[in-house]
Amino acid sequence: MANLRKKLPPLTALTAFEAAARLSSFTRAAMELGVTQAAISRQIHVLEDDFGFPLFRRLHRKIELTEKGRLLSAAAGDAFNLIADTVADLRSEGADDELAISATISFSHFWLLPRIAAFSRAHPEIKLRIITQDTRTSIEASDVDLAIRYGTGTWADGQAEFLFEDEVFPICSMDYLQAATPIRTPQDLVGHPLISSDIDDPTWTGWDEWLAAFSVKTAKKGRGLRCSFYTEAIYAAMNGQGIALGWSRLVSDLIQQSRLVRLTDASIQTRAAYFVVTPARKPKKESSRAFIEWLKATAA
Incomplete structure (x- = not known):
């Protein structure tokens, strides 16, 4: 274990790097991790100092991974996804089936919450957790099972199913x-x-x-x-x-x-529409399928 620690870079810095590389932005990485942009920049510098070479090219109003940065990004992404999937499986063993649903403040307040009791009556075995937020975060980088979004239906982090226009x-x-x-x-x-x-x-x-x-x-x-x-x-x-x-x-x-x-x-x-989005790289839970079926029936 001691030898392994010596081989690994600082994990806090690696976490900041993985988010910045995946999102192609220090600003968006800071929003996702709940820290300042300056904190992300400092952690990237810590990592680059530890390696002794740059991981990003700082261009005008954007960043770009170097060749070595791309290699590290792929490895870090695979490792973090494997850990996240394993942790999710461990947490789900023996636990109640909790369904985490993300929606904007307005959609949650005016449409979802006034109707969601009907779903709970039909599925009392499913425990619901409503995550209300207007700032969109990656559905694959969170514990959200499905998100209700307004837009064009094309999001890199999930598979979208049409609900309704307006x-x-x-x-x-x-x-x-x-x-x-x-x-x-x-x-x-x-x-x-x-x-x-x-x-x-x-x-x-x-x-x-x-x-x-x-x-x-x-x-x-x-x-x-x-x-x-x-x-x-x-x-x-x-x-x-x-x-x-x-x-x-x-x-x-x-x-x-x-x-x-x-x-x-x-x-x-409206130029766009409402969609229900599920993570692209995670298996869809049975409770998610039941909720999506209820969403579509209620929307219709």
Whole structure:
């Protein structure tokens, strides 16, 4: 064992290197490991000093593995995957069947949690763990069994199965609607406070794209509240702060409960869709199959 330790590089540095090499980014590696970018950079330097040669080429706004870096990346990736699979098998022996499900805050809050009790009633033997996060992490580098994602359906870390598309239209509270001037067309929205959310996803539909679809122009510095998350935008709309964009699948329950009101018949189809994603290199659990079948039936 002592000889083995002498042959191995510092394991903390090797972990940072494996993540940076796999993600081709110090920044994304830092996000995945929950540390700063500077910490990742320091660990890479520790490893390079230990080896006595560079593992990355530092280019303008990107990094690139050297030939020796590629060899180490392949070996480290295989070793870490083998350890992870073995640990997962050991943990599952004799344990309850727990299904870890990842979803965004808005999808979990507005669609999944209001419906998931039906799955638990049908499958009381399956223990559920909901992981709510807007930051997307590798499904293969975590203990997540399946993830519900919005996008194009092409992700390198998993196999995607289509769930549903969506449509987007303006919504507000009943109190706001009664106090506002009549809103019957997209042009009537001009001048109202439009609630937006900061979502770093080019496939997400915001106000600029929605209004442009109906040839409506608004002032660049229009009125309206700007929120960090879509859930905040929806709650702001329910509290009468103005008008938000409602994604039909997410706000349908709130409309049925009269907590929100749809404005105009105008809507646009989303450019992307919702998918359920399972790890590409891990066997699919029976509980995952049951949950996906329930998801598709409920979505339909």
